[in-house]
Amino acid sequence: MDTDGKADAGLLERSRRIKTAAELGLARSSRGRHWSRALLLRRRLLISKEETTTTTRAAVEVEKLGVEDEPEEKMLQARVRTLQRLVPGGEEIMEAERLFEETADYIEALQEQVSAMRALACLLHGFQRTRGGS
């Protein structure tokens, strides 16, 4: 790929747009779900999405909460908080069971999205190969 330096910014921008479109499609694909509504709202208001960090947030959360009595409970709470942050619109969900429901649905939708994007990438890659060969 030539002009990598110049195209990098454009690439990033385009990839972000692709991702946005993917998210929109994802959100629209399962309506009536809290996380999908939150995702759409987020897009609409152009809130910059939190980048998922590589470090596990649970550790961060535990530090925030401090070591109090019942460390096990705190660990659980920390993890629940982390999950709340991961699932779009999760912070508004108070009860654990609803959060888990939304998480399950979100996971399913994400799986579908990943497989679709992967298939699409494979398809386009195949095109490139045939085109490059001719």
Add this chain to the structure above:
Amino acid sequence: MLRGQLQCLSPRFLLFCSFPSSAASFSILILILLLLRRRRRRRLSELKNIAFSPFACFSRRFFVSGMEKERFFGGGWKSAHAGLLPEVSAFAGDEHLPHSFVGFGWEQPVHGQEAHAQQLESALSSLVSSPSSNAPDGNDSVVIRELIGRLGSICNSGNVSPSSRCHSAHASYYSTPLSSPPKLNLAGADHQRQRMLVNQVAAAPFLADQGFAERAARFSCFGAAEAGQLSRVSSRQSLAKEVAASYAMMAGSSSSPEASSASEKLTAVVAEHNARKRKAAPKGKGKAAAPSSSSAMDPPEEENSDSKRCKAAEAGGADKDAPVKPKTEQNSSDDGNAKPPEPPKDYIHVRARRGQATDSHSLAERVRREKISERMKLLQDLVPGCNKVTGKAVMLDEIINYVQSLQRQVEFLSMKLATLDPQLEFDTETLLSKEMHQVHVPLPQQVLFPLDMATSAFSLAQLPLKLAENPPDSMFSSLQLPPIDHLANLWEDDLRYVVQTGFPQSQEAPFSSGALRAE
């Protein structure tokens, strides 16, 4: 015209005619005949009247409208008859009964609608009268169950036919649930609802027969659910109400209040079907609900738990084994006419365990914990490799990791897509505005990549390797994506965003755009 419809309907009724499917749909006459057996001849005349009047209206209304279906059964599927008859006779010892009935039911319709209706009634009479004369109980009931279900399927199809065109979607709908009626893994939350309706319809006199009850519910639900889902026409609801009313009639005059409430619930569920969008992923896990509930419970308590379960299924789409409070917040948008009118909605029937406190707080706490653990089990199934770990904290860790990895994958793949095809452009403002204005007209100028993931997942996931070898020209023709049709019915608006040929200049662009246009 009818022949064309016959052609269209053929794949669907192929599935209908397959034996296991017919086994599932013989509930109407089951009701009659079980009553017969249980109450001997005391109610025979009564039942005949009851049975025949709803069947009369069934036949008049539905057979007239669904005429092509009977013709289909009779004419187009003679080979299936040959297959069916030996199957049916093999299924039970009594050979005269099924043959006569099938003969009546399936060969006659070719001749005329009214004749068919009358044939049906005469067949009914023969059926009704013969069990009283025949001694054996078990074989007959099974056979008759099959036949009844087939009749019921006629009524069902009569239900569906008036305003439904021949969608290939029907085939998929029917095939998924009907192909496995003996197992309880039917697709979607309909299964849950079917079990509700099982319990409701079969509440009063038929509690003893669980398998029959399941089939009854399946049949009724298929009729109602199919009717509700496949074409959201208001006439559908009226038809469903009629079906429900006739169910109420047939369920027995003695249990009229329960039957009427059951029919109300049926109607409500049908309406709810109309309102909801159905998820494609099967979630039929709550099998335990049906056996436990259909075994002899008191009808009112059963209806309580059923209504709760019904609402739970409607609300969450997830399976709950324990009765739960209705979750209204999730369905705030769908809830218009969905809730069945049940007074004791909000009670949770929980049994206190031995050695545990029985005050309300701890009970509620326990229910809450059970619900949470149930959700965790669900998540455990979703997240791969989570079966071995135990304990909430570790599981939560795994779930978090999995969600993070999925999100990272999405990012990575979007980057990869951006590199792969430089012409892929995404007009997110347009997409957003579309979202806001709910416009369904595809925009001509801009290039839209809808990337409706959930739908394209099904289509594209099967194609990548195959299409990689084809030259791009033949790609268009080979991109026949049959599942798209019924997927389009499911996610109605999303597939309206068609990719427009917005790449005027480049050569490679038409490939991707055409590929996506084919969707």
